[in-house]
Amino acid sequence: METIFGNLQGLKSSQLKQLQRLYHQRIPGDRITTPEFSQRLAAISTEINQPVCAYLNRRGQVIRVGVGTPRQTQIPPLELPRYGAERLSGIRCIATNLKPEPPNDAALTAMALQRLDALVVLNITGSGFQRRGGGATGYVKETYLAHLISNTKQLALTQHGLNATGINAQDSTLYSSVSPPLSLDMLAQEDFIELVEGLEAEFQREFIAQEVDADHDRVLIVGLFTERTNPQQFQDTLAELARLVDTAGGDVLQTVQQKRSRVHPQTVVGEGKVQEIALTAQTLGANLVVFDRDLSPSQVRNLEAQIGVRVVDRTEVILDIFAQRAQSRAGKLQVELAQLEYMLPRLTGRGQAMSRLGGGIGTRGPGETKLETERRGIGKRISRLQQEVTQLQAHRSRLRQQRQHREVPSVALVGYTNAGKSTLLNTLTNAEVYTADQLFATLDPTTRRLVIPHIDTNEPQAVLITDTVGFIHELPASLMDAFRATLEEVTEADALLHLVDLSHPAWLSHIRSVREILAQMPVTPGPALVAFNKIDQVDSETLALAQEEFPLAVFISASQRLGLETLRQRLAHLIQYAVDSR
Template sequence: MLVEREKIILVGVILPNKTEEAFWNSMNELYSLVKTANGEVMDELTQKLERVSQASFIGSGKLLELAELVEMHEADVVIFNSELSATQVRNISKVVDARIIDRTQLILDIFAMRAKSKEGKLQVAYAQYKYLLPRLSGQGTSLSKLGGGIGSRGPGESKLEMDKRHIREKMYDIKAQLTHVEKHRKRIIDRRNTQSVFRFGLIGYTNAGKSTIFNRLTNETTLEEDKLFATLDPTTRKIRFEGGFHALLTDTVGFIQDLPTTLIAAFRSTLEETANVDVLIHIVDASDPDYLQHETTVIKLLQELEMNHLPTLVVYNKMDKAPATFVPDRPEHLLFSALNPDAPKIIKQRMIELIEKNWSFFTMDLSEENGKELAQIGQQAWLTKLEYIENEACYRIEGYRPRKESTND
């Protein structure tokens, strides 16, 4: 069944603190966000200002122009490429006959669409309520009116206060559920951490190709789409190497610039699994003209999430579509196309190098009667040499394993 797409008008303001190129990149991203949310952009309105209007964000003349655009296109929703205050929403709604939302609400809406796990859904619901609470008074006058008439006087609450109290109760309830879910996830992570498995985490700007790379390396089928936030809930799978050795690979939600502060907490939890990795693999879309800004956004968010200390390999993906002028920005990098038939082999080779760099070299002799332990050692350590010494009736092993175990021999 075809779902009718809502008609959208985009509104953006060019301010002195942003270059025109950065502004248009941000507007293009807003367009992509609308596409992801299954909306259809009918038109866009832009204005150059020294500062935004506290009352209506854009100037009064532009506001009337916006009202005419909405009427002409019979638009359902107007989306501003910045966060709006409750007052601004209320004042714009008096003039413009359409639903008024901002970039933050749009991102929250997409997160709500994409969340699949219980924790993901709870985190998004909490972020939505947190965003809505201070803005309730801007959602139309009906919310703030008293009931009026018999039965509504005395100790009764206004509709607005009831809504606020209801939302606070909901948030309290969600927080309690999240605490329970987080404890369960922490137990899983702690159990995994005792298993001496090397862990990689895929991070990167949204739509950089993380899920495609994840699928090619693990033979999984997580959602691969040319849409923003195709993956929201983190997924961890085994990645197999030669000789029975395996590591763990976690795919995560895509980063985005101007990420709503209400979503930083949701991000923190979805990235919790990645915070426990040994090495981050930062995927960058080399074909995107704004790739440097995307890299900066990811690095800045990693700092906010206190994950910038982790060793990181930057993989410049989609090199088959990259311009001839492309120049890698990071010293530790790999030029790559996930669709190349040799892609898994190329990236696995680099992963092995990273394992050898971050684990400790060891050598040991294993007696013939303990030969059964070989398979187990091969799963938990990366072996570079394995030979049978006949005159000593033992196996000579060389390889790499977690540093914490390197003192055992």
């Protein structure tokens, strides 16, 4: 039996049958509607005294019938056909209206969210008149035809003094055109195929002009500003998230922000903002939405259902970068472990692929079996990977014991991601570690031999310096756990060299983040020397502030080889202090 959507309360069975019979109607493919179909909709709408919406595909078949306005009966994004910013959805809506007025903003927004081919509004009159045999009758007084238009077409209309309605999606605006009142016969004569093909040709030209790279995700970033958030830290977080997305290979199209007292438990942001995100995503042709915080499985599910595109959180972006950067067997092992540990609690109800029916008597089905199979398989894989990580820890421990037996001091190079650690290692030791102006450019730890002067004899002495994985604000717990074998290089080193990118606006925040992560280590790391890098890219005011805040720090430029001799001497004093303190 065909489903009728919307508000069905109070409807008689005979009225429901009339609505269901609409599914058997068919309109010629080149017509928007016919007088007969429109009058039938008007008669049903008048009898139940509620607006009615019929959704048709391009073959003229009725695919959805709803009781209510276009906003109340719209098709959920996940049920719509896949389309891009250059195409329409292939569906049109014919809606009745009991009030003599053009389409309102809510109806036009619903049209935009679904990217409908067209929205037809039938204003009906005659409500309250009785027809023979009982029941009210009504007829179509006037009609309105609305459809989306490209920005180029909107400019042309404005130049000719014609109106185009703007449907706001934050900084982007999707425009629609609403016809003057038309008679039903005039509407029925409109060539539907010519209309749709013309609209899609305009969108296609505009889409190509944007030079879209099909190989990259088109990303919309969403940030939530709460009462607990510092305004500057919030902006720094969004800027960092944009860098993460860029590093992962995505193109950031726009950032959407909302200020709320607290996080919405179901959708993080408010209902109105979710609708704005959905409209912005489809206006810009985004295929991925990234939130600036961790999302629960239910939040992801709710957001994807309402927005219609894939939704991920900050942790998933970082995991994706790590997966791309891992080169060694150890690195790949730890990344896979982190991904699986992150995925396991999010299996329940994730996507329609699991088709989980629920828990309890009468609700178990094939989906539950598949879910448990997936969970069991991932659990076994995690156990196996954890065993391998334990073996990796033992191997690294043996290497460290050999170094200690030879009494070779060690220094761990730590710092925020992209602080220049690999560049400094290359400069000091002539290593060939990969460097790039990207977050997490290097993932695997690299140990090299460094010669520095002995503070007593001034004779050259060898130390081992290890480049470790870059830290980041609120480093995900799954990464902390999975990379414990690598992070032990930090806790087992005799001393730390904490490198700071002084050219970054948030350098003070970076120092705090690194120190917070070091404080979470199971073993307290050794003494640390702070080294400010990239001093050639900062002004004198920033330099003076850093010298005042950190009088014991050393100031260098690894790329320009500035201050390196001073760094070697300060390292010699640091290592001597660390060795004497053992």
